Amino acid sequence: MTADDTIGTGDLVVAVDGGGTGCRVAIAERSGRILSTANGGPANVFSGFDAAVTNIVETVNAACVAGGISVEQLRQADAVLGLAGANVGDAALRLPKRLPFRESLVLWDAETAIRGGLGGEDGAAAILGTGSVFGAVHGGTARLMGGWGFVLGDQASGAWLGRRLLERVLLAHDGLLEASPLCDVILSRFGNAPEEVVQFATSAGPQAFAGFAPQVLEHAAQDDAIALDLVRGGARFVTASLKKLLPEGASRICLIGGLGAQYAPYLPNEITVMLAAPKGNALDGALAIALERYGAA
Amino acid sequence: MTADDTIGTGDLVVAVDGGGTGCRVAIAERSGRILSTANGGPANVFSGFDAAVTNIVETVNAACVAGGISVEQLRQADAVLGLAGANVGDAALRLPKRLPFRESLVLWDAETAIRGGLGGEDGAAAILGTGSVFGAVHGGTARLMGGWGFVLGDQASGAWLGRRLLERVLLAHDGLLEASPLCDVILSRFGNAPEEVVQFATSAGPQAFAGFAPQVLEHAAQDDAIALDLVRGGARFVTASLKKLLPEGASRICLIGGLGAQYAPYLPNEITVMLAAPKGNALDGALAIALERYGAA
Numbered sequence: 001m002t003a004d005d006t007i008g009t010g011d012l013v014v015a016v017d018g019g020g021t022g023c024r025v026a027i028a029e030r031s032g033r034i035l036s037t038a039n040g041g042p043a044n045v046f047s048g049f050d051a052a053v054t055n056i057v058e059t060v061n062a063a064c065v066a067g068g069i070s071v072e073q074l075r076q077a078d079a080v081l082g083l084a085g086a087n088v089g090d091a092a093l094r095l096p097k098r099l100p101f102r103e104s105l106v107l108w109d110a111e112t113a114i115r116g117g118l119g120g121e122d123g124a125a126a127i128l129g130t131g132s133v134f135g136a137v138h139g140g141t142a143r144l145m146g147g148w149g150f151v152l153g154d155q156a157s158g159a160w161l162g163r164r165l166l167e168r169v170l171l172a173h174d175g176l177l178e179a180s181p182l183c184d185v186i187l188s189r190f191g192n193a194p195e196e197v198v199q200f201a202t203s204a205g206p207q208a209f210a211g212f213a214p215q216v217l218e219h220a221a222q223d224d225a226i227a228l229d230l231v232r233g234g235a236r237f238v239t240a241s242l243k244k245l246l247p248e249g250a251s252r253i254c255l256i257g258g259l260g261a262q263y264a265p266y267l268p269n270e271i272t273v274m275l276a277a278p279k280g281n282a283l284d285g286a287l288a289i290a291l292e293r294y295g296a297a
Numbered sequence: 298m299t300a301d302d303t304i305g306t307g308d309l310v311v312a313v314d315g316g317g318t319g320c321r322v323a324i325a326e327r328s329g330r331i332l333s334t335a336n337g338g339p340a341n342v343f344s345g346f347d348a349a350v351t352n353i354v355e356t357v358n359a360a361c362v363a364g365g366i367s368v369e370q371l372r373q374a375d376a377v378l379g380l381a382g383a384n385v386g387d388a389a390l391r392l393p394k395r396l397p398f399r400e401s402l403v404l405w406d407a408e409t410a411i412r413g414g415l416g417g418e419d420g421a422a423a424i425l426g427t428g429s430v431f432g433a434v435h436g437g438t439a440r441l442m443g444g445w446g447f448v449l450g451d452q453a454s455g456a457w458l459g460r461r462l463l464e465r466v467l468l469a470h471d472g473l474l475e476a477s478p479l480c481d482v483i484l485s486r487f488g489n490a491p492e493e494v495v496q497f498a499t500s501a502g503p504q505a506f507a508g509f510a511p512q513v514l515e516h517a518a519q520d521d522a523i524a525l526d527l528v529r530g531g532a533r534f535v536t537a538s539l540k541k542l543l544p545e546g547a548s549r550i551c552l553i554g555g556l557g558a559q560y561a562p563y564l565p566n567e568i569t570v571m572l573a574a575p576k577g578n579a580l581d582g583a584l585a586i587a588l589e590r591y592g593a594a
Contacts, residue, residue, distance in 0.1 A: 088492055145471050148491065151498040152464045167449045174442050176537055194445065195385055201448040240473055 012069065013294045014079035014101060015287035016056055018043025019109055020207075023055055024283045025063045027077070030296040034287075036067025045095060045106075046085025053098045056081070060100065071100070078103045080290035082112025082282050087147065105293065109282050110135060111142050113256055116285025117278035123252030124245040125278075126238050128259040130210040132157035134238075138247035140292070145245055150206040156234030158210030158259055164233075165212050166201060168226050170194055180226040182219040186212070217262050235266035242271060254278045309366065310591045311376035311398060312584035313353055315340025316406055317504075320352055321580045322360045324374070327593040331584075333364025342392060342403075343382025350395045353378070357397065368397070375400040377587035379409025379579050384444065402590065406579050407432060408439050410553055413582025414575035420549030421542040422575075423535050425556040427507040429454035431535075435544035437589070442542055447503040453531030455507030455556055461530075462509050463498060465523050467491055477523040479516040483509070514559050532563035539568060551575045 012035070015026045023043035028034045040059030043052040064074060079101040086092045087108040096104035114125045114135035124136040131154040133147030150159050169186050172179035173194045190196040200208070219227035242253055253274040255261055264272060280288075309332070312323045320340035325331045337356030340349040361371060376398040383389045384405040393401035411422040411432035421433040428451040430444030447456050466483050469476035470491045487493035497505070516524035539550055550571040552558055561569060577585075 088495060148467045148495050149499070151501075152460065152495060153467055163449065170445045170450055174538075175541055176534075198385060198445050198449060202446070204448075237473075241471075244472055 012073055012077040013287070013290040014060060014074075014077050015283055015290050016043070016060070016079060016081040016083070017109060017112060017281070017283040017286055018045070018052060018056060018081065018083040020044045020047070020084055023052075023059050025056075025059045026283055026287050027060075027063050027067055027069060028287060028291070030291070030294065032291050032295065036063040036069065038063035038066060044084040045091035046087075046089050049091055049094070052083065052085075052091075053095065057098075057100065074100050075102060077101050078105075078290065078294035080105045080107065080112070080286045080293065082107045082109040082286045084109050087144075103294070105289070107286070107289070108144065108147075110144055110147055112285035112289065113282035114144070114254075114285065115142060115288055116280040116282050117254040117256045118252060119279030119284075120288060121252055121279075122247050122250035123254065123274075123276075124242050124247070124250070125254040125256055126156075126242060126260060126263070127257045128156060128158075128238070128255065128263060129257035130158050130206050132160070132238075132257075134241040134245055136245040136247055136250075138250065143245065145241060150209070154206070155237040156259075156263070157206075158213035159206035160209075161216045161230055161234060161259075162209030162212035163201070164230055165216055165226070166197055166209070168230070169197060172226070178225070180219075180224045181222075182215065182224045182227045185215070185219075213259060217259070220266075231263070231266050235263055238263055239267055239271055246274075252276045309370055309374040310584070310587040311357060311371075311374050312580055312587050313340070313357070313376060313378040313380070314406060314409060314578070314580040314583055315342070315349060315353060315378065316381040317341045317344070320349075320356050322353075322356045323580055323584050324357075324360050324364055324366060325584060325588070327588070327591065329584075329588050329592065333360040333366065335360035335363060341381040342388035343384075343386050346388055346391070349380065349382075349388075350392065354395075354397065371397050372399065374398050375402075375587065375591035377402045377404065377409070377583045377590065379404045379406040379583045381406050384441075400591070402586070404583070404586070405441065405444075407441055407444055409582035409586065410579035411441070411551075411582070412439060412585055413577040413579050414551040414553045415549060416576030416581075417585060418549055418576075419544050419547035420551065420571075420573070421539050421544070421547070422551040422553055423453075423539060423557060423560070424553045425453060425455075425535070425560060426554035427455050427503050429457070429535075429554075431538040431542055433542040433544055433547075435547065440542065442538060447506070451503070452534040453556075453560070454503075455510035456503035457506075458513045458527055458531060458556075459506030459509035460498070461527055462513055462523070463494055463506070465527070466494060469523070475522070477516070477521045478519075479512065479521045479524045482512070482516075510556060514556070517563075528560070528563050532560055535560055536564055536568055543571075549573045 017024045026037045041055035045052045092106040110133040117125045127133045135144040171177040172183045220231040314321045323334045338352035342349045389403040407430040424430045432441040468474040469480045517528040
């Protein structure tokens with residue numbers, strides 16, 4: 001700060017949570033008091049870097065307008081951004097130059113989500129939505145695992161459940177697997193034509209496959225053999241990942257994401273005894289990291 | 298035939314084998330004597346319909362020129378085409394209108410390959426290459442199974458082996474699976490950066506994944522635990538499919554395609570005792586079907 005700074009300048013931190021469907025911004029004083037928030041468009045820096053830049057900047061500006069925050073204050077603010085896609089490619093290096101902040105720390109949104117869920121305590125978390133990522137926090141340091149994406153990873157995720165379901169529908173059609181009621185439901189939705197299932201899969205992305213996950217979980221609850229087998233397979237992966245990650249001495253496990261809580265009934269007792277409700281979301285996590293890093297001493 | 302037909306007109310059949318890397322044409326008399334053959338460009342009617350039409354017509358024309366066959370003779374000829382991609386979409390219905398023959402029967406190249414391999418005898422066959430398809434012939438009638446493609450099917454294929462290998466490389470990297478020498482070889486090829494494996498997978502098609510299959514088979518032969526597990530998993534699928542398909546009383550099984558023979562050491566005795574070398578290729582199969590259907594009585 002120079003002697004010319006007006007009161008308040010340099011006093012702000014910005015937290016951003018950005019994903020494939022939208023972004024959220026919170027601007028706070030370095031003491032932690034939130035001054036303004038805003039929601040905006042998608043901000044996945046891997047699949048759409050320029051759109052992400054535009055949407056983040058617009059949403060930040062909207063929050064500034066709402067909170068009466070000046071451009072000069074923003075220029076002196078430090079930001080932590082948890083963004084989908086920041087784990088691959090070089091967006092985390094390129095992005096700060098495009099942002100209006102003094103310093104910008106770009107993290108993978110999995111890290112901010114896990115930090116938000118555990119609320120700064122030691123523990124492990126599973127993020128189970130369209131994709132899957134696992135992570136742990138130990139002494140304030142986060143460690144992430146998995147999240148390698150739809151083609152090679154994201155085991156136990158919604159997309160993983162959906163694709164494997166359709167795979168089994170075709171195996172059952174070929175008589176290599178006993179069909180279950182869920183298979184029949186799915187195949188009939190495709191006019192009982194396996195070719196239509198294949199056509200769908202040719203152009204379907206992770207979100208389209210994940211659209212079948214609710215049915216898998218519903219039918220698993222009704223003891224459908226194939227649905228149960230898929231969910232149990234996912235639960236085994238969740239269990240192995242959490243056990244691998246849980247820091248010694250820690251006993252807090254969070255299930256985050258749209259499918260997180262739905263896996264609970266399929267997890268073993270050694271995991272469920274440690275389950276705790278998430279303390280916050282990914283924006284909370286980004287803000288917590290921002291305050292830790294840039295907050296008032 | 299009408300009284301106006303000149304000698305030779307209407308006496309020809311055409312066989313076409315078309316796939317993702319090229320097509321082959323044979324023109325024969327209805328007695329079976331081959332007059333001319335030619336090779337040409339790719340002819341996958343699902344991934345590139347118009348290119349397939351162009352390449353097939355050009356290659357047929359080249360065979361006509363080489364064999365001194367007239368346009369009029371071609372117009373009276375009947376054709377059987379075994380083409381990649383003919384099992385999905387409506388190409389099999391649209392294609393005949395674009396071809397210069399009297400009648401055109403468009404089949405999936407899996408059917409002509411299985412027919413060529415079994416040479417008209419009853420039996421079952423596995424086509425194991427970049428993809429996988431299984432089939433049987435019983436009393437001259439072919440039945441096909443599988444071949445649902447990279448995303449949902451093609452179990453035991455080269456692309457399946459390759460994708461599952463990369464999946465395991467990432468699991469081993471995350472410590473969820475014990476790494477094997479093959480894992481280390483593959484990860485080091487990607488500069489020991491799992492992100493690079495994911496980047497590769499994002500844009501890789503089935504053929505790129507199948508590029509890893511030779512290494513999987515090589516390392517399986519050297520008792521690499523992960524390679525062995527993958528190949529044995531594929532072999533179990535091949536076994537189940539062949540047992541499901543083999544017609545009663547038949548005892549001939551053919552392994553076709555670049556990976557076919559390489560699975561033999563991993564198949565159980567009940568299968569290997571029935572293994573027979575393929576009698577011919579997919580062009581032979583298309584020609585055999587053409588002669589059966591359109592040949593001299």
